[in-house]
Amino acid sequence: MQKNKIITFLTIPFKISQSYFFIKLFQLAFNGFYPLLEVLTFTFLTDSVIELKKVGEIKEQIGLAVILFFSLIFLNYFFDIFIRRISYKQVKKINLALETKFISKMSRLEYYYIENAELYDKINLIKKEILKDFIQKHNKLLSIFRILFQLMSIIIIVFSVMGIKGLIILAGITAVILISDYNGKRNYTQKKEDTFLDRMCDYYSDILCQGEFGQEKLIYNYAML
Numbered sequence: 001m002q003k004n005k006i007i008t009f010l011t012i013p014f015k016i017s018q019s020y021f022f023i024k025l026f027q028l029a030f031n032g033f034y035p036l037l038e039v040l041t042f043t044f045l046t047d048s049v050i051e052l053k054k055v056g057e058i059k060e061q062i063g064l065a066v067i068l069f070f071s072l073i074f075l076n077y078f079f080d081i082f083i084r085r086i087s088y089k090q091v092k093k094i095n096l097a098l099e100t101k102f103i104s105k106m107s108r109l110e111y112y113y114i115e116n117a118e119l120y121d122k123i124n125l126i127k128k129e130i131l132k133d134f135i136q137k138h139n140k141l142l143s144i145f146r147i148l149f150q151l152m153s154i155i156i157i158v159f160s161v162m163g164i165k166g167l168i169i170l171a172g173i174t175a176v177i178l179i180s181d182y183n184g185k186r187n188y189t190q191k192k193e194d195t196f197l198d199r200m201c202d203y204y205s206d207i208l209c210q211g212e213f214g215q216e217k218l219i220y221n222y223a224m225l
Contacts, residue, residue, distance in 0.1 A: 019090050025145055027083045032149025037072055 023086055028146050029149055
């Protein structure tokens with residue numbers, strides 16, 4: 001019985017949100033390698049311009065560079081819109097699944113404490129936060145992938161421009177570092193929010209530690225992973 005509970009605990013949350021997880025993973029891969037696309041494009045065009053001698057060909061090459069860079073910008077813009085729309089649909093599906101599997105069962109606990117206004121409000125707050133906390137359970141794993149993609153970008157940039165001037169290498173690495181810095185600040189903000197929610201979990205634990213609410217505690221743990 002205990003083994004089945006553990007298996008359920010490990011598999012159900014991911015089954016509900018695995019599509020959302022892989023969408024976010026795909027987004028991280030694109031964002032991680034996007035600076036690499038810019039650096040490689042710039043490197044290729046720089047080498048081509050240096051080798052060319054005719055003025056007309058240089059102008060054509062500069063025009064091609066402008067087109068390619070604007071194409072990358074538009075690609076990034078439309079990709080971001082595409083991911084947002086897909087993510088929105090997946091979040092709606094997750095919300096529906098949570099409504100069926102988790103929130104309806106949390107409502108039972110809410111019913112038990114309907115006459116206790118303070119505890120009733122706490123449980124109601126938990127229900128409102130479940131979707132947000134459930135999706136955030138992927139953050140640690142996604143952060144690992146984010147770092148991996150950025151490190152791969154740096155490695156590829158360094159090895160691909162070994163014969164190019166150090167300025168190009170510096171520009172490529174700087175682009176990746178700036179993105180890493182931005183993600184680091186965002187992760188720090190998220191960590192502060194998670195810490196606050198952890199304190200709330202401790203505060204609510206007196207409700208869920210009673211034996212008759214074992215099932216509800218398991219449901220709550222799903223949401224707070």
